[in-house]
Amino acid sequence: MNWNELLQPDLILEASILNLTPDIVQQYELKGLVLDVDETLVPFNAVDASSELQDWVKQMREVVSLWLVSNNISEVRIGNIARSLDLPYYLGAAKPSRRKIRAAVEQMNLPANEVGMVGDRLFTDVLAGNRLDMFTILVEPIVHADVAMRSHPIRNFEVWISEILGATINPKKQRFTKIHKD
Numbered sequence: 001m002n003w004n005e006l007l008q009p010d011l012i013l014e015a016s017i018l019n020l021t022p023d024i025v026q027q028y029e030l031k032g033l034v035l036d037v038d039e040t041l042v043p044f045n046a047v048d049a050s051s052e053l054q055d056w057v058k059q060m061r062e063v064v065s066l067w068l069v070s071n072n073i074s075e076v077r078i079g080n081i082a083r084s085l086d087l088p089y090y091l092g093a094a095k096p097s098r099r100k101i102r103a104a105v106e107q108m109n110l111p112a113n114e115v116g117m118v119g120d121r122l123f124t125d126v127l128a129g130n131r132l133d134m135f136t137i138l139v140e141p142i143v144h145a146d147v148a149m150r151s152h153p154i155r156n157f158e159v160w161i162s163e164i165l166g167a168t169i170n171p172k173k174q175r176f177t178k179i180h181k182d
């Protein structure tokens with residue numbers, strides 16, 4: 001695979017992970033999801049899971065296996081979040097390294113192409129997932145509740161670089177535009 005393929009998500013959700021629904025997951029016949037933690041599930045430095053996230057996990061685990069795989073090395077923080085969600089986890093994953101994501105997929109006992117890799121970063125989450133032939137889902141980062149804090153220089157930089165490398169940052173399949181909860 002070349003760079004533009006490795007950086008191309010299978011699906012781009014132009015909203016946070018909370019807008020990924022069981023319907024979407026089933027539409028792509030996914031049986032498991034590996035979830036990034038920082039800015040995918042919780043803002044960076046947040047110490048616990050929001051009630052919205054608790055609800056999301058509750059409905060999603062009815063249809064797929066879930067694992068957390070974080071590059072963060074804080075056992076206290078990531079462990080607490082994982083325990084509050086009652087989800088298994090690996091930390092210190094060093095994505096785009098495949099090692100701990102592959103381990104999570106093996107624990108799920110599923111073929112990699114039936115597992116979604118969900119994250120907010122192209123050069124860690126999407127790159128690692130594509131290297132494993134997983135179904136990669138790019139979500140908008142959950143950065144900060146305060147609107148004034150929502151600009152995201154790292155993510156914007158990665159999109160810019162990936163476009164130079166030839167990725168269109170259009171999903172390979174269907175594009176979901178903003179999905180609003182009723």
Ligand SMILES: [Mg+2]
Nearest residue numbers: 036038039040
């Ligand atoms: Mg992240």
